[in-house]
Amino acid sequence: MTLIDLTPRPSTGLANAHLPIAIIGAGPVGLAAAAHLLRRGLPFEVLEAGDTVAASVRAWGHTRLFSPWRHLVDPVAQELLEAHGWSLDQPDRAPSGAELVAGYLAPLAALPGIAERIRLGVAVTDVAREGMDRTRTRGRAGAPFTVRTLDASGAVADGAYRAVIDASGSWLTPNALASNGLTLPGLAEVADRVLPALPDVLGADRAVFAGRRTTVVGAGHSAANTVIALASLARDEPGATVTWAIRSASPDRVTDAETDGLPGRASLGVRARRAVADGRVTLLDGFETVGARSDGDDVVLVGRRGGSLAEHRTDLVVNATGFRPALDMYREVRLELDEIVEAPRRLAPMIDPNEHSCGTVEPHGYRELAHPEQGLFIVGMKSYGRAPTFLLKTGYEQVRSVVAWLAGDVASALAVELVLPETGVCSTADGGCC
Numbered sequence: 336m337t338l339i340d341l342t343p344r345p346s347t348g349l350a351n352a353h354l355p356i357a358i359i360g361a362g363p364v365g366l367a368a369a370a371h372l373l374r375r376g377l378p379f380e381v382l383e384a385g386d387t388v389a390a391s392v393r394a395w396g397h398t399r400l401f402s403p404w405r406h407l408v409d410p411v412a413q414e415l416l417e418a419h420g421w422s423l424d425q426p427d428r429a430p431s432g433a434e435l436v437a438g439y440l441a442p443l444a445a446l447p448g449i450a451e452r453i454r455l456g457v458a459v460t461d462v463a464r465e466g467m468d469r470t471r472t473r474g475r476a477g478a479p480f481t482v483r484t485l486d487a488s489g490a491v492a493d494g495a496y497r498a499v500i501d502a503s504g505s506w507l508t509p510n511a512l513a514s515n516g517l518t519l520p521g522l523a524e525v526a527d528r529v530l531p532a533l534p535d536v537l538g539a540d541r542a543v544f545a546g547r548r549t550t551v552v553g554a555g556h557s558a559a560n561t562v563i564a565l566a567s568l569a570r571d572e573p574g575a576t577v578t579w580a581i582r583s584a585s586p587d588r589v590t591d592a593e594t595d596g597l598p599g600r601a602s603l604g605v606r607a608r609r610a611v612a613d614g615r616v617t618l619l620d621g622f623e624t625v626g627a628r629s630d631g632d633d634v635v636l637v638g639r640r641g642g643s644l645a646e647h648r649t650d651l652v653v654n655a656t657g658f659r660p661a662l663d664m665y666r667e668v669r670l671e672l673d674e675i676v677e678a679p680r681r682l683a684p685m686i687d688p689n690e691h692s693c694g695t696v697e698p699h700g701y702r703e704l705a706h707p708e709q710g711l712f713i714v715g716m717k718s719y720g721r722a723p724t725f726l727l728k729t730g731y732e733q734v735r736s737v738v739a740w741l742a743g744d745v746a747s748a749l750a751v752e753l754v755l756p757e758t759g760v761c762s763t764a765d766g767g768c769c
Contacts, residue, residue, distance in 0.1 A: 351479045354497040355380045355452075356741065359459050359482075361388040363435070364715030364730040365502035366443050367409035371738035373448045374411050380494070381449075382484060384458035384503070388444040389436045391506035396433030397535040398560065402727065403427045407435060409731040412443050419446060457484040460491075462499055462711070463667040476709045498710035498741055500734065505658035505717050512552055512654050514582050514623040514638075521627040525634045525652070532557045532655040536564035543651070546574035550636065550647065552624060553655030554581040555723060559607040561653055566615040578649065579611065580619040580636070586611075619647060627652075660717045669707040677720035679704050679713065686722045696724055698753040700736025712737045728753065 356372060358365045361383035372379040387393065400407065405426035413423065421442055430438065444453060461483040464475055479495040486492075509531060513519040522529070532553070534540045544565060551561050558579065565577035579586070586607065610616040622645070626637040636647045660677055662670070673683030682703040686696050704712050712718075714737060715730040732753040739748035 351477070351495075351497040354378070354479055354495055356498045356500060357382060357459075357480065357482045357494070357496040359499065359501040360503035360715070361385070361444060361453055361455075362391055362502060362504055362715070363389070363407070363409075363440060363727050364504075364734060365500075366440060366449070367412055367731050368500050368502055368714070368734040368738060369449050369452065370409060370412040370415055370443065370446075371734055372741075373415065373446075375738055375742045377738070377742060379452055380496075381453040382457050382459055382482070383453060383455050384507075386456055388453065388455070389440040391504055392432045392436055392440065394506065394531075395533040396431060396436060397538050398533050399431045400429050400435065403429045406726070406728045408439055409734075411735070412439075415446055416442055454484075457486050457492075459483070459503070459664060460485050461664050461667070462501075464708075465495060469667045469669055480710065499712070500737060501711075501713045501717060502715040502730075502734070503661070503717055504715060505660050508661045509654055509658050510656040510721070512624055512627070512652070512656060514625065519624065519627055521629075521637075524629040525627050528634050528650065529652045529654055532653065533561060534653060536561060536568055541568065544568055544575060545572040547650040548576045548578070548648075549651045549653060550578040550580050550619070550634075550649040551653045551655055552580045552636075553653075553657065554583055554586050555655065555657055556603060557657075558653075558655035559586070559603055561655055562616055563603070563606050563610060566610040569615060576617070577615070578617045578619050578647070579607075580622045580624070580638075580647065582621065582623045584621050586618070586620075622647070657721065657723060658716075659721050660713070668711060670711075671706050673720065676722045678718060678722060679706065681705070682718065683720070683722075686719050686724050688722045688724055696726070696729060698729075698732055698751045700733060700751075701740040701748050704733060704737065710741075 355378040358368050358379055358381045361381050365381060366388065369379060369381055383390065403426060404423060407430070408423060444450060459482055463481045464478040465481045467475060467478060479497065480499050482494050482496055482499065484492050484494065510516065511518055512522065512529070534543070536544055545568070549565055551558050551565070562577060562579050569575040569577060611618045622638040622640050624636055624638045628635050632650065633648045634650065634652055636649065636652065638645055638647065662677065671680045672678065673680050676683050676687070678686060682699060685699060685703065701712065704714060704718060714733045716725045718733065719725045735752060736748045
């Protein structure tokens with residue numbers, strides 16, 4: 336298959352300069368994009384589906400990040416904040432998600448020039464070109480984007496924008512529990528006992544798990560984080576047990592510390608492996624989940640194991656199977672996505688989780704993020720598709736380059752301004768997110 340020439344052309348990127356640029360999502364990367372656009376003097380609007388900024392980060396706010404503060408703050412955002420009396424304290428300490436919001440994201444969102452341009456409670460449902468569907472080519476590059484939103488009252492509105500920067504992340508679109516990626520048959524019967532990834536096991540959600548059997552499905556670091564917390568809970572709560580269900584033969588991708596150059600992630604893996612070895616966690620390996628049903632108070636997970644069907648009974652299920660990008664909103668625009676990880680075609684080989692960790696992804700910007708639809712950029716975690724190797728610092732470099740291109744500063748957009756330590760930027764033993 337011949338790849339489409341995705342080289343962005345500044346002349347098309349600068350069309351409709353009187354219109355604002357739409358930023359989808361008021362999380363860390365979306366707010367960093369706002370800071371860069373403000374610095375460049377370009378008009379913008381931030382469209383956030385949640386009732387607060389950084390709504391997704393708040394959902395896992397109890398979780399400590401692997402990365403220290405100095406790798407979590409965008410440089411331009413830091414300059415804007417410091418001009419209003421803010422300072423970065425304890426740069427080498429890794430904060431929790433809640434601390435990231437309170438100490439950085441909320442103050443950034445409150446800055447003059449940003450605060451009045453944030454619209455909360457508006458979910459983006461569709462993106463198109465004004466007056467044309469995806470099949471029409473003539474005049475396409477010069478047509479404004481139409482961004483359709485839905486608010487809490489059910490009101491639908493279409494807005495016109497010069498460009499779109501989608502930093503909405505993927506927290507709200509987890510992978511399916513079924514091993515084949517489809518909706519798990521029987522899920523509706525047990526949905527009230529299936530919880531999302533990274534519940535606050537030792538805090539706000541403690542009563543939910545106390546005295547109950549919990550099964551964590553997934554083999555990644557979010558799963559390991561929850562498994563460790565549940566193992567700790569089980570020491571103090573009679574009747575509380577934890578099972579770790581994975582479809583592979585072993586959780587080596589997480590627990591093999593020798594192959595992980597990132598100290599924080601390695602430590603997490605060591606503790607997960609220890610919890611399995613000492614019997615505090617039951618490992619249900621080689622379990623390919625194919626269905627579920629309710630049997631009284633029990634959730635029955637049905638899976639293929641060892642060539643035959645098997646059943647596993649539990650009280651609660653935590654879906655820690657990872658995340659995928661929400662792409663339905665782009666049916667009427669032209670994207671060029673990798674068929675495996677659903678990332679931009681040029682970026683995909685650079686973030687292949689089979690080859691890269693978060694510290695080994697090469698710096699990249701507008702060229703690697705470009706699509707045939709000129710002026711549309713998916714950035715941040717969502718740009719990585721199904722790959723779990725994303726770092727905030729990498730996302731900040733993405734928006735720096737994209738905003739420079741939108742401003743017509745091609746030289747800056749092409750410059751590489753990201754240097755990661757050789758072992759990555761994850762450093763704490765208590766973290767769960769990079």
